[in-house]
Amino acid sequence: MTEPSEFILSNARIVLANTILEQGWVEISEGRIIAVGEGAPPKSGWDMAGDTLIPGLVELHTDHLEAHFAPRPGVYWHPKSAVLAYDAQIAASGITTVFDSLRVGQDSRKDGFSAHAEQLADAISAAQAQGLLRSEHFTHLRCEICSPDVIEKIESYLSGRSIQLMSLNDHTPGQRQFRNMDKWLEYYRGKSGMSEDELQSFIVQRLDYAAKFADEHHQKLVNIARGHNISIASHDDTTLEHVQESILDGAAIAEFPTTIEAAAASHSAGIRVMMGAPNMVRGGSHSGNVSAIDLAHAGTLDVLSSDYVPTSLLMAAWMLPALAPAVSLPAAIRMVSKTPAEAVNLQDRGEIAVGKRADLVRIFTSDAHPVVRNVWTMGKRVA
Numbered sequence: 001m002t003e004p005s006e007f008i009l010s011n012a013r014i015v016l017a018n019t020i021l022e023q024g025w026v027e028i029s030e031g032r033i034i035a036v037g038e039g040a041p042p043k044s045g046w047d048m049a050g051d052t053l054i055p056g057l058v059e060l061h062t063d064h065l066e067a068h069f070a071p072r073p074g075v076y077w078h079p080k081s082a083v084l085a086y087d088a089q090i091a092a093s094g095i096t097t098v099f100d101s102l103r104v105g106q107d108s109r110k111d112g113f114s115a116h117a118e119q120l121a122d123a124i125s126a127a128q129a130q131g132l133l134r135s136e137h138f139t140h141l142r143c144e145i146c147s148p149d150v151i152e153k154i155e156s157y158l159s160g161r162s163i164q165l166m167s168l169n170d171h172t173p174g175q176r177q178f179r180n181m182d183k184w185l186e187y188y189r190g191k192s193g194m195s196e197d198e199l200q201s202f203i204v205q206r207l208d209y210a211a212k213f214a215d216e217h218h219q220k221l222v223n224i225a226r227g228h229n230i231s232i233a234s235h236d237d238t239t240l241e242h243v244q245e246s247i248l249d250g251a252a253i254a255e256f257p258t259t260i261e262a263a264a265a266s267h268s269a270g271i272r273v274m275m276g277a278p279n280m281v282r283g284g285s286h287s288g289n290v291s292a293i294d295l296a297h298a299g300t301l302d303v304l305s306s307d308y309v310p311t312s313l314l315m316a317a318w319m320l321p322a323l324a325p326a327v328s329l330p331a332a333i334r335m336v337s338k339t340p341a342e343a344v345n346l347q348d349r350g351e352i353a354v355g356k357r358a359d360l361v362r363i364f365t366s367d368a369h370p371v372v373r374n375v376w377t378m379g380k381r382v383a
Contacts, residue, residue: 008045031378056096056359079123091134093310099140105147134382167233258289274303277316
């Protein structure tokens, strides 16, 4: 059955960039929005029965593909099958544009994901070229700057592939996300499966790598990003010195700042502050750092990311106006659509407006919980 290229969605509560149409309609033609109105539509359309219509969500940082590719420790699944399952979950969560976060540079001796970055990227590209994916996929490389092989890995990746976003990660024990060594040990005990002796040896190694490689690799990665027109994201900024470094790097996004001071400084500098939606839903950071809700109250939260739980992106935006009454629903939805799109120079999506892509999500509310009924990408229903 061929879907129509022109249609109207009517009788919907439509969340625009700055306001809400309580009984609105949207007209779509050839994958684009050609008209938006309130009241009776110009012709019959698909009755949304009063459900809410929002723009498709834009996700800049999710490593959830890893859960499909490595469902058990040491078990690597078929790459294309993993990509298709991941994409289906992304689309069903209302995410129509996703930046797949692939690791470059090993974080630990038992971290195998960096070795598979190119394999996963090629599986995504092949599936997208064959029209098998529901959402549009871009690449976000998470670069571990203290890893000895990170420059080699990124140069290999760029030899036949493109990158749209690069984040500069430094998970050296005792700083940034893991200033609290107890939190670092708690995290890596569960993640790595290393013994206590191995963990202590690993700490020594990581500190040595930081001393040898951090500054040199940081500057090389920034130069690579500038040379290939790749947007830069800082990661886990903690101090004002970290933020100043991000400003000099030309960072567009501050991923998961760990203190309210760093978030405020980044926001003031025009760097979009991104926090994890799971942080918002859970009510705090799993690492003991500043909470997303605190930043929302302070007016320094710009973007939300689903990080490791795709469904959290819509949940967090939906919850936010109740948690921080100064944030309206349109403002909360901008944090998961328009603002992240603009941060990476995607000007054709992220809001329900004439001329924009018809990336749309229909939401039914059940006990104040948002439930995705339908999703359209470029006017094609994908969920």
